[in-house]
Amino acid sequence: MQRTERRLTWHRPALAVSFAVFLVLTFTSSPSVSSIPTLSDLETLPLPSTLLPEPASSPAPSSGHEAQRLYLESLPYGTAIVEVSTRTGVDGLLIASVVEMESGFAANVVSPRGAVGLMQVRPGGTPKSPDLTDPKANLEAGSRYLASLLDRYDGDLERALAAYNAGPGMVDRWKGVPPFRETRSYVRRVQERYLGLHRRLWHGDSDSLPHAEIAEALAAITR
Numbered sequence: 001m002q003r004t005e006r007r008l009t010w011h012r013p014a015l016a017v018s019f020a021v022f023l024v025l026t027f028t029s030s031p032s033v034s035s036i037p038t039l040s041d042l043e044t045l046p047l048p049s050t051l052l053p054e055p056a057s058s059p060a061p062s063s064g065h066e067a068q069r070l071y072l073e074s075l076p077y078g079t080a081i082v083e084v085s086t087r088t089g090v091d092g093l094l095i096a097s098v099v100e101m102e103s104g105f106a107a108n109v110v111s112p113r114g115a116v117g118l119m120q121v122r123p124g125g126t127p128k129s130p131d132l133t134d135p136k137a138n139l140e141a142g143s144r145y146l147a148s149l150l151d152r153y154d155g156d157l158e159r160a161l162a163a164y165n166a167g168p169g170m171v172d173r174w175k176g177v178p179p180f181r182e183t184r185s186y187v188r189r190v191q192e193r194y195l196g197l198h199r200r201l202w203h204g205d206s207d208s209l210p211h212a213e214i215a216e217a218l219a220a221i222t223r
Contacts, residue, residue, distance in 0.1 A: 064202035097194040
């Protein structure tokens with residue numbers, strides 16, 4: 001007991017000195033106003049990696065709408081896709097899937113057939129035709145055309161995509177997707193991409209569906 005009391009007594013002066021140093025540092029080394037981060041500084045300040053949650057434990061967005069918006073805004077020209085989706089009524093994920101297939105999000109692509117830009121739209125040839133090299137104008141024109149095809153085929157996404165690729169005349173002639181390898185591949189790949197994004201963002205499901213179930217799942221989405 002006496003040995004313990006001597007140890008405590010020996011440490012008291014050291015504790016007192018440490019506390020005094022703490023007080024001095026506290027009241028003489030306050031940051032200047034210029035060194036205090038502003039709100040904008042804090043918003044751009046990267047978090048240490050140790051504070052970032054693991055992907056598996058990240059909180060999910062509050063809704064499918066929010067998850068979809070965040071995803072689209074992360075894409076090149078994503079904000080413009082969200083805006084044109086609102087104006088045309090075409091699902092932004094569908095627009096993004098078509099853009100990815102048509103141009104890989106490259107705004108300056110011109111095909112051998114003369115199709116231009118993100119959605120590979122062909123110039124109209126009239127004085128009032130928009131500048132299709134402008135990403136926003138290209139998205140507007142392509143999305144409006146896609147909307148008209150969806151309306152023409154009563155929401156049948158398969159036929160609308162086939163018409164976007166091969167032309168509505170061919171779809172009408174064959175009464176469905178034409179038997180062209182390019183068109184069939186195009187329709188399948190856009191549908192799979194669109195459905196995959198929808199399932200992942202709205203349902204958190206990353207598993208791919210068998211091909212036979214894709215049409216049924218897409219019909220449930222576009223119904």
